[in-house]
Amino acid sequence: MPAHRNALRIAVVTMIAWGSTALAAETAGPSFSCATVEAGSIERMVCTDAGLSALDRKLAEVYGEATGKAADEHPPVLKAEQRGWIKGRNDCWKADDRRACVEEQYRLRIAELQARYRLVPAIGPVHFACDGQAGNELTATFFETDPPTMIAERGDEVSLMVGQPAASGARYQGRNESFWEHQGEARVTWGYGAPEMTCRKAP
Template sequence: MPARRNSVRCFLVTAVLFGSGAALAADPSGPSFSCAGVGPGSIEQMVCTDPALSALDRKLAGVYGAAAAKAVNERPPVLKAEQRGWIKGRNDCWKADDRRACVEEQYRLRIAELQAKHRLVPAIGPVRFACDGKAANALTASFFETDPPTMIAERGDEVSLMVGQPAASGARYQGRNESFWEHQGEARVTWGYGASEMTCRKAP
C-alpha cells in the first residue's frame, strides 16, 4: 500500500505542474494534462486545441521529467517552483497581441532552458575567455545545441543563461542583463545592467 500511495502522489504532482492541475491526458495526441474542464478561452484550451502546441507541451513534460531526475537531490529544491512560475508566465500570454506566438515561444524557451541547465543535450565547452586583460573578468562559457541555441556563462560566482539571437554575422546571445557576441575569434560581452562592454578572446 505505501508504494501505491507514493505512485499516486507522484502522478498528482506531475499533473499540477503541467496545465490546470487535472489528471494527465489519456489522449496521446493531446497535451500532457487533461483537457477536461479547462476554461473556455483560456491558454490551456488553446494548447488543447492546437496540435503543435500540444506536441510542445508533451515535449516539455518529457524534458521536465529528465531534468527532475537529475535534480532529485537539489538543495534547496527549486525546479518545481520554477515550473509553477513558468506556467503562470505562459498563461499570462492572454495579454499578448499574438497569443499563440507568445505561447509557442514560452514553450520553446522553457524546453531550451531546462535542456541547458541540466545538461540534457550536447554542448561545446566549457570555453574560457580572457576579457580586457584582467583576471577578474575571465569568463567561462558552454554552448548548447538547443532550439533556440543557448549558452551558460560563468563569471566569478555569477551564472547567466543566454539565448541565441538573430545576427548578421557571428553568434549573438542575450541574457537577462548580460549579452555575448562572438565574431571572428573575438567576443563583445556586457555583464550586468548598465555595465561597460568588455572585449574578450579565447584563452589558450
C-alpha cells in the same frame, strides 16, 4: 455471410476504429487533462492546437528528465520555477498574438531546462580572458538547443543566454547580460548598465 455475422463484424470493426481514433486523439493532446480546462483559456488553446500540444508533451518529457537531474538540488527550485513558468505562459492571454506568445514560452522553457540540466550535447567550456586581464575570466558552454543557448559563468555569477539573430558571428542575450562572438573575440556586457568588455579566447 449470414446477416447477424456481418452485423457483428461491422460492429467490431467500428469499435476498433473508434478505439484507434480515441487513442490517437489522446496521444495528440497535451500532457495534462483537457476535461476541466476553461473555455477561452490558454490551456484550452493548447488542447485544441496540435502544434502547442506537441510542445507541451515535449516539455513534460524534458521536465521529467530535469527532475531526475535535480533530485539532489538544495533548495529544490525546479517545481517552484515550473509553477512560475505556467503562470507566465497563461499570461499570454494579454499578448496581441497569443499563439506566438505561447509557442515562444514553450520553446524557451524547453531550451532552458535542456541547457541548465545538461540534457543535450554541448560545446565547451570555452574560457575567455576579458579586457586583457587573465583574472577577469568568463567561461562559456554552448548547448545544441532550439533556440541555441549558452551558460556563461563569471566569478560566482551564472547567466543563461538565448541565441539571437546576427549578421555575423554568434549573439546571445540573457536577462542583463549579452555575448557576441566573432572570430574568437567576444563583446560582453555583464550586468545592467555595465560597460562592454572585449574578451578573447584564453590559450
